[in-house]
Amino acid sequence: MSAENTIVSGIAGRYATALFDLALDAKQIDVVAADMATIKTSLEESADLARLVLSPLVSRDDQARAMAAVLEKLGVSDLVRRFVGTVALNRRLFALSDMIDVFGKLLAAERGEVVAKVTSAKKLTVKQMEALTKELKSSTGSDVIIDAHVDDDIIGGLVVKVGSRMVDSSIRTKLQNLKFAMKGVG
Structure with missing residues (x-):
């Protein structure tokens, strides 16, 4: 591309x-x-x-x-x-x-790279960034550039967006899903 x-x-x-x-x-x-x-x-x-x-x-x-x-x-x-x-x-x-x-x-397109927007509750360490880059590269099949942001509102976990795909493993989302599920109980 x-x-x-x-x-x-x-x-x-x-x-x-x-x-x-x-x-x-x-x-x-x-x-x-x-x-x-x-x-x-x-x-x-x-x-x-x-x-x-x-x-x-x-x-x-x-x-x-x-x-x-x-x-x-x-x-x-x-x-x-x-x-x-x-x-x-x-x-x-x-x-x-x-x-x-x-x-x-x-x-990124000129270089054949994919940009991944990563949101975390705390700044990721170099080791975490390297592991995430490696994992995303194997998942996408392309070199990955990470655009990291910190948002303490997500409490913990990560939100990773690559192109139109998004993986939200944040604690905030898990708590919201649990809250929604609990409304149906009882």
Whole structure:
């Protein structure tokens, strides 16, 4: 499966596809991928940055200047800086996180990899990640990239989503199922 066969749509899809094509042409795909991961992490860790990106009250020029300063501090490549600058000037920063996700899907498809979204109650250890990657690789028959998230609401266990398949072994879901089953008793 190549990136050309990956279906993307909407604003995020169009922008991510454009960046992906630019990165391929410039032979900077790995650099851009690393930069996008850095930006995604920064968006997740900084409430102020997330507010800047999502706020319709901040002017496009202020968003562009602020993002340029942030990206300068993060040390991202010129290609990514120009891309995010264009996104800001076009008032599309609200979709930046989605653009990064779609870029990741395009990259995975180009490399013949499958992305597995894994949600756990606590951060997985390196050993757990390696075991999960190995298990998913044998299950899917493809190299697997794990997109790990922590959600303490699931109490324990894992929720794994690969493509349209999902395995939910979280304690929260098991408790909900038990609660539902108990309503029918008595």
